[in-house]
Amino acid sequence: MSFDPGIPAPTLPSRIHGSLLGGALGDALGYAVQSDSIAGIRERFGAQGLTGFEDLEGPGRFSDDTQLTLYTVDGLVEALEWANSGVGADVNACLWLAYLRWLATQGWDAGPSAPAPQPRWIDGNEVLRQRRRPDKECLSGLATGEMGTAMRPVNPEAKGTGTVMRSAPFGLVPHITPDAVYKLSADAAALTHGHPAARQSAGIFSLLIHRLVSGEGLREAAAGVSAHAAALPDVVPELPERLEAALRLAEEAVAGPEELLQALGGGRTAEEALAVALYAVIATARAGEAEAQPVAHFRDAMLVAVNHSGASDTTGALAGNILGALYGEACLPARWLEALEAAEVIRGMADQLVKVTTGEG
Incomplete structure (x- = not known):
């Protein structure tokens, strides 16, 4: 998607709100079918699968993906608040403290070696205290009570989706370099x-969000981060392989869920989830992109992102983060927003990020 010269590009506040709300919408839609195979989804909703919140009863409940994304926002906001007051802060320490507060909401104890974080506004929202199949x-x-780092990792074999699902906010912070975006995100991933x-x-997912927020088109940004991934020192080969496969597949006809699973995996590892989401948003981009309808693109991409036999909540969340960063709030279906639980909490955290990065609000 490249914006027509006569169409104003989304503002940064719109992109921040769009990415966080879009991610929550995709998460909630996918969470409704997270445990289902594609056969089970079709049995529940018909041959087309889940087509929107209109198919669901009750509010659209989001998962731990959105909870942890908002706690990522909170950690970044605290670090930026310190910076704006002239005090340097360890960003990763602020994120760790935020995640420890999320851990406590899930009924887990980090043990006596971990610090006791001071409560913040986010902690008073009951919806973020619900257990939604936490990663x-x-x-x-x-x-573990230990602050994991790349050099001293906790969970050394862990490669699940718990990192990418919470990492969009790093790409939403303006005025930092792409290298800094990548490092902040990768360092925070090492906490778990x-x-x-x-x-x-x-890191690559956050960099994709950053490039979109900076004004790049969808295909341009996707090709750029795929090349960046391939050039990483000590890159794990499955990451660029999955990204390249997603881009190739997206240029063909929209694949069925079975073909998607075979080509890209089910989104149950970090690189698979990113590849499925990237495929979903590119494969559904319409021809004549300058005239594309953002809401239609969002809906179409979500249906591809969640209707498969994999981690539908995470692949839906990532696709929503991407399109919200690209289009801003203009892509979010109004009826879906009405059905989303606790949208005011997501907007509240988006407002805080807007305030510390732009001074608005």
């Missing part, structure tokens, strides 16, 4: 996941 590797990594594939996938 086991995030729980176990934080419960020690496998290089998990850290590298998180």
Whole structure:
């Protein structure tokens, strides 16, 4: 997607709100079918699968993907608040403290060696205290009470989706270099996941969001981060392989869920989830992109992202993060927003990020 010269590009606040709300919409839609195979989804909803919140009863409940994304926002906001007051802060320490507060909401204890973080506004929102199938590797990594790093990893074999699913906010912070975006995201991933594939996938996803927020088109940004991944020192080969496969497949006809699973995997590892989401948003981009309808693109991409036999909540969340960063709030279906639980909490965290990065609000 490249914006027509006569169409104003989204503002940064719109992109921040769009990415966080879009991610929550995709997460909630996918969470409704997270445990289902594609056969089970079709049995529940018909041959086309889940087509929107209109098919669901009750509010659209999001998973731990959105909870941890918002806690990532909170950690970044705290670090930026310190910076704006003239005090340097360790960004990764702020993120670790935020994640420890999320851990406590899930009924887990990090033990006596971990610090006791001071509560913040985010902690008072009951919806973020619900247990929504929390990522086991995030729980176990934080419960060690040790602040994991790339050099001293916790969960050294963990390469699940718990890193990429929470990493969009790093790309939403303006005025930092691409290298800094990647490093912030990869370092934060090491707090819970020690496998290089998990850290590298998180960094590349954040870099994709950053490039979109900076004004690049969708295909341009996707090709750029795929090339960046291939050039990483000590890159885990499955990451660039999955990304390249996603880009190739997206240029063909829209694949069926079975073909998608075979080509890209089910999205149960970090690199697979990123590849499936990237495929979903590119494969559904319409011809004549300058005239594309953002809402239609969002809906179409979500249906590809969640209707498969894999981690539908994470692949839906990542696709929503991507399109919200690209289009801003203009792509979000109004009826879906009405059905989303606790949208005001997501907007509240988006407002905080907007305020510390732009001074608005």
